[in-house]
Amino acid sequence: MRNPQLNAAGALTHLLTLEGLPAEIIVRVLDTAVPFVSIAERDVKKVPLLRGRSVFNLFFENSTRTRTTFEIAAKRLSADVINLNIGVSSTSKGETLLDTVDNLVAMNADMFVVRHAQSGAPHLIAAHLDRTGRTHVHVVNAGDGRHAHPTQGLLDLFTIRHYKHDFRNLTVAIVGDVLHSRVARSLIHGLTTLGTPEVRVIGPKTLLPTAVQSLGVQVHHDMREGIKGCDVIVMLRLQSERMRGALLPSTGEYFKHYGLTGEKLALARRDAIVMHPGPMNRGVEIDSAVADGERSVILPQVTFGIAVRMAVLSILAGN
């Protein structure tokens, strides 16, 4: 079975997951994003790379931040952006997901940026477009269920490379709810593909997938142990519905064990950076003093996110 996001020539035609993506393609996205960072600092923040193209933000799940950054990225590339918030379920209006897609293709969509609560929904759309011969239409996964969030993974990689330059001597810790996290899965695949020698996941057994080691990571349940000697610490967001119940007893107890405080951060390398995909729960997974501290690169992540998404859209458009 061919990698569903590459065409027969091996070029990127959809961005669905970082799993199985060749390292050269990942590096190319990161390299392409570098000049886009400086565009944001100009008076005229636009380049004409996607002029005349229509990018449809197809959000079946609520999101403000990701949708906004994709919108900004597409607009800075001079594309026409259409936002569709379809809400909780594709079936709520009785129209199937693929019917929706077919209708939008009939409106001459060039690109779909898709977020969906079900793992694999963007794969389904991409496979449908390919099967029906509409290979000029590209799909970007903006987060599918627990599966993947490849542009977040890429912006995390961009941020790490920006501060640490080389992946091949890093120790990276990802802390928190890995079980439900598409961010964690994408970052793990990106890091291992780029040769990061040690990726650790840290969390209680209730929040780690059963076979997480098979992703190529080391598992720690004791955060103090797991964070020792790390160059990069990525804190994951804890969804509010998981803060109390059978997965965790309380936010207080979670913070005690897995919240990032200055005291725990002191166990990492002295130049370690702290990342978070946002939105943060201060006092639940991260202490405000750390979130706003000098090691935090959480706001640069957001800035880089736009540049990385510009790079992805521009590469998919054939630039």
Place this chain on the structure above:
Amino acid sequence: MARSMKIEINHGRVIDPKHGVDRVTSLYIAAGTVVALGEAPSGWSANRVLDARGMIVCPGLIDLSARLREPGFEYKATLESEMDAAVAGGVTSLACPPDTDPPLDEPGLVEMLKHRARSLNLAHVFPVGALTVGLKGVELTEMGELAEAGCVAFSQAENTITDTGVLLRAMQYAATFGHRVWLRAQDAYLARGGVAHDGEVATRLGLPAIPAAAETIALATIFALVRGTGVHVHLCRLSTAEGVAMVRAAKRDGLPVTCDVAVHHLHLCDVDIGWFDAQCRLIPPLRSTRDRAALRAGLADGTIDLVCSDHTPVDDDGKQVPFGEAEPGATGLELLLPLTLKWAIEDRVALPVALSRVTAQPAAILGAGAGHLGVGAPADVCIFDPDLHWRVEPATLKSQGKNTPFLDLEVRGRVSATLVGGRVVHEG
């Protein structure tokens, strides 16, 4: 007319697992039953002679789980389409689970289904009644009435009884009257929301998972209740290596239990999900390669008594959706024979043994007189070419549900004729 028809099947390799028959010979059929094997009865003259040279002649297949989608889901399939599929697959008797809409929980529905099936005059249909009203797991159904209407056993289909107290009462009540109970072993809480086996694939793809313990915990509960009640329980769709080991131990201890596996689970595992292939959305979930190996070995050594198709016609609308939203199930009536043969060839299981898993063994559990070719047996016969290769495609399937993980694959073994009650009901 049909009843008095005399048919002679010549030159075929007759395999009748129940009677240890495996030789090239002739089979004589009159008045809907087998009248002789080998030598013609005196004064014999056939109305029709079937040449089975190069073919295998065996009892018609008996499938213990085939959803016909009536009543309630006629848009997915109809009795007509699925009965055609059955005989095209060499299946002459089938049991249908009670998860129709409404469920088979009252005699009128069962009688209607039996009547509809009889009027089509193709395969024999054996309805399995609901164990509890509406399959809700709260109140017992009128099992006596349902049995009189034609139910051969009682089951919950995929709806687990979560209240162990109700399960105990259902088993006690069934044991009182000698009714058989068919159960799929699954802990409802551990399975809740899950769509894939809890392993590396679900971890990678971010799919909500069902651990193997969902099966083993339920098996342990069922075995404890079988010990207490003495009811005969048939376990449906075993899926884990641990489950196979538990059944083996239970049988060694003399518990009155039997079990089956779905034919898909002999050949597929969670890796086959690939990039979210909704064709592989099945119940129970496809598990690991280790589980698959244990299921294959268990079927060969007899721990698993039989293999069924778990035929579940699903239309494209049910599959052209994200994996987690896809309707579980696959069409199977026409694939039961070739996929059983594929297992037999790959694992070097002797053909008579393999065929017993789809004939004599399920017949014993069904309590039906079919499943063998002894003199006096109903002339339900499957004649197939074991070497004919064919491609599984929508056009080659009679079932209205064209969805199966085996689409576009080449399989071996094709039915050339099917007889039910001495009538030729299918010729390929």
